[in-house]
Amino acid sequence: MIRLFGILTGLFFAVAVLWSFGNGAFVAATEGLGEATAEKVFYEHPEELDLPSNGVFGTFDEAQLQRGYQVYKEVCSACHSLKFVAFRDLAQLGYDEGQIKAEAASFQVPGIDPATGEATTRPGLATDYFPSPYPNTVAAAAANNNAIPPDLSLITKARHDGSAYVHSLLTGYSEPPAELTQQFPNFTTPPGLNYNRYFPNLNIAMAPPLALDGQVTYGEGNPEPTVDQMATDVAAFLTWTAEPTLVKxxxxxxxxxxxxxxxxxxxxxxxxxxxxxxxxxxxxxxxx
Known part of the structure; x- marks a missing residue:
């Protein structure tokens, strides 16, 4: 009896595995079929991004990470937080103790008034984490057309294609192509949204953060701060924030x-x- 029960149990699991495999193969074979939509036809897969950290022998480029941090600080930090990154972690980018303290102090972090016990803000310390620019999610949604900007600490791990997705998204803004409106007359970009060919549904709430070449001024000896270069540098920086121990x-x-x-x-x-x-x-x- 026990042997029969064991055989039946084994058959059950074998059938379950075969069904899962067959169902997955069917979905993979038929995915994307069906009625054509603007999203299916005009959405573009993120382009490959060549970073020094790519590949099994890749390493981080310290100068590039510093440029990427500069882009984050001057552009991205207006809407996005880095809640899993502490200011003292910047030491891994080549900043010394004095520079780290100065960087931390340039941000306002949540604090408590020692006299009244009320919530307040104070200059950041090296042990603090990068703060959110909004006091809560309601304020974040209200300031961004009801879309809450995601935290960027792990964004290259949370999105398919990671670094390439970040770079492509930042450089993929444009006006909807004429072919799109001709083929799909009902497609529109609602007010408050922006067309981006690398975003899955083509319309994204985030306005183009990198709109002009030279938007961020790099120091001497660095590449020209074109939109593509700034997007590459900040993608490299966010690759580091997602896994600072990658090389190790x-x-x-x-x-x-x-x-x-x-x-x-x-x-x-x-x-x-x-x-x-x-x-x-x-x-x-x-x-x-």
């Missing part, structure tokens, strides 16, 4: 793989040594 993790991974390879070779030779005296005995018995 890869280095640790190579060390672990090397150890596993060494241990495997060592185990093989140990096995050969242990069974070396046994094999001749087995061979002799087989001859007898």
């Amino acid at each position: 993790r890869r280095q640790t991974g190579f060390a672990v793989l090397g150890f596993v390879l060494f241990a495997t070779i060592l185990a093989y030779f140990a096995k050969q040594q242990v069974w070396a005296a046994v094999k001749p005995k087995k061979a002799a018995k087989a001859k007898d």
Whole structure:
């Protein structure tokens, strides 16, 4: 009885796995089929972005990360927070203690009045985290056409294509192409929204944050701050905020793989040594 129950249970799980595989294959094969819509026809997949941190041997470019932080501070921080990044983390970008304290003090963070106990704001400290520019989500929605700007700490992990998505979205604003309105006369960009070919439904509440070349002034020795360059730099910076230990993790991974390879070779030779005296005995018995 127990054996029969075990067989039936195994069959049930086997059928469930086969059904899931078949259903997934069907969905993958038919996804995107059906009636054409403006979103399906004119939405463009994010373009590949070549960053120094790409690939298994990639590393962060400190100068680029500093430029990306500058773009975030001067442009993106007006609407977006970095709630998982502390000011002291900027030391990883090459800033010294004095610079970090100055950067922290340039932001206002939530605090408490020691005299009255009431909520207030104060200049940031190195141990504080980057604050939200809005006191709450209601205020954020009211200031952005009822759309709450997302926190950018993990945005390159939270979006498919990560860094490439951020770069493409920032550079994908334009007027709706004539072909779109000709093919889909009912398509419109409502007031308060903006057309962006890299946004899934083509209309996004965020206004173009990088609208002009030179919007952010880079120091000497840096590339020209074109829209594309600024978008690339801030995408690199947000790649770092999402995983500041990226390079260290890869280095640790190579060390672990090397150890596993060494241990495997060592185990093989140990096995050969242990069974070396046994094999001749087995061979002799087989001859007898």
